[in-house]
Amino acid sequence: MTILEKVTALLGEGAVLEAAPDRVPRVAPGSPDAVALLLGTAHQEGWRVRIEGAGTWLQSDAPADIALTTRRLDRIPAIEPADLTATAEAGIGLDQLRQQLADRGAWLAIDPPGLAGRTLGSVISAATAGPLRHGFGPIKDHLLGVTFVTGDGRMVQSGGRVMKNVAGYDLTRLQAGGFGAFGVIVLVHLRLRALPRADVTYVPDSRRPHSSSCRPPWRGANGGCSPCGSPDRRRSSRPTKPVSARRAGAAASARSAPRRRMDSGCVSPKDSRFGP
Ligand SMILES: Cc1cc2nc3c(=O)[nH]c(=O)nc-3n(C[C@H](O)[C@H](O)[C@H](O)COP(=O)(O)OP(=O)(O)OC[C@H]3O[C@@H](n4cnc5c(N)ncnc54)[C@H](O)[C@@H]3O)c2cc1C
Numbered sequence: 001m002t003i004l005e006k007v008t009a010l011l012g013e014g015a016v017l018e019a020a021p022d023r024v025p026r027v028a029p030g031s032p033d034a035v036a037l038l039l040g041t042a043h044q045e046g047w048r049v050r051i052e053g054a055g056t057w058l059q060s061d062a063p064a065d066i067a068l069t070t071r072r073l074d075r076i077p078a079i080e081p082a083d084l085t086a087t088a089e090a091g092i093g094l095d096q097l098r099q100q101l102a103d104r105g106a107w108l109a110i111d112p113p114g115l116a117g118r119t120l121g122s123v124i125s126a127a128t129a130g131p132l133r134h135g136f137g138p139i140k141d142h143l144l145g146v147t148f149v150t151g152d153g154r155m156v157q158s159g160g161r162v163m164k165n166v167a168g169y170d171l172t173r174l175q176a177g178g179f180g181a182f183g184v185i186v187l188v189h190l191r192l193r194a195l196p197r198a199d200v201t202y203v204p205d206s207r208r209p210h211s212s213s214c215r216p217p218w219r220g221a222n223g224g225c226s227p228c229g230s231p232d233r234r235r236s237s238r239p240t241k242p243v244s245a246r247r248a249g250a251a252a253s254a255r256s257a258p259r260r261r262m263d264s265g266c267v268s269p270k271d272s273r274f275g276p
Helices: 003-011 032-045 094-103 120-126 171-175 232-236
Strands: 049-052 066-069 078-080 085-089 143-149 155-159 184-191 200-203 243-246 259-261
Touching: 003 032, 032 049, 032 066, 032 143, 032 155, 032 184, 085 094, 094 120, 120 184, 143 171, 155 171
Parallel strands: 049 066, 200 259
Antiparallel strands: 078 085, 085 184, 143 155, 143 184, 200 243
């Protein structure tokens, strides 16, 4: 009996997808229990297993007998806007999750790089982050609990569903950046925030000359403008980073986020509120 036949007998035909580019059989369990069953069998049989999310980034060259993809684990069992929590399976696409949260007025304050189909599990496993990390913290700060399946097929639940949580070893945060070393992430309890009423991105333009509107107290000790960095920025050649800011009371939705150029060459803290 081949590996593929054994897997089909175990999980059904629906779990076997088109093989990976390196012809390794690709298996998509349809539930956390099916992941546990597959990994338990792989452990007994001595199969090498490669973990995949949507497969948008992973090079399919890691030696493996099967590729376990989480792409059928794409349910969102709970969104609780009043409690600012949600529970989602690890194979849900991040953009799909974000949309469903926005429809309920909730927001997961992360903006990791990657393609639209990238999965929640991969973002946790790789601990990728975008600029929002500077205001709202890394991915581990957004996790309340994680359920994962170990290499020998045991299902482990860490953390919980609510902010006030259990004591003991913090296995939840250990998952962030673990690259699957502790198992396959199958279910995640997330900490949410209210959907911002507006999302504004300021793009500092370091090419503009120093502005006459930069008056004390914004002038630094050396005569440069401390908030906008000009003209010191040219000398220090600090990279220009887009900054995300919220404006209370603005009517624009978060999805149609405008990009505002700081025409005066500097921005005053009165005009914007950075961070949470
Ligand atoms: C501009 C840019 C910058 C990036 N920077 C980084 C970076 O700094 N660091 C980085 O790691 N990635 C980085 N990435 C890649 C990023 O991880 C992927 O874009 C995206 O998260 C992959 O999604 P995927 O679902 O296709 O995952 P895949 O490509 O399928 O897998 C990605 C990794 O996650 C693991 N994984 C996936 N799902 C699970 C799970 N449920 N449980 C355990 N492990 C799992 C896989 O084993 C693999 O190691 C970057 C991508 C872009 C475009």
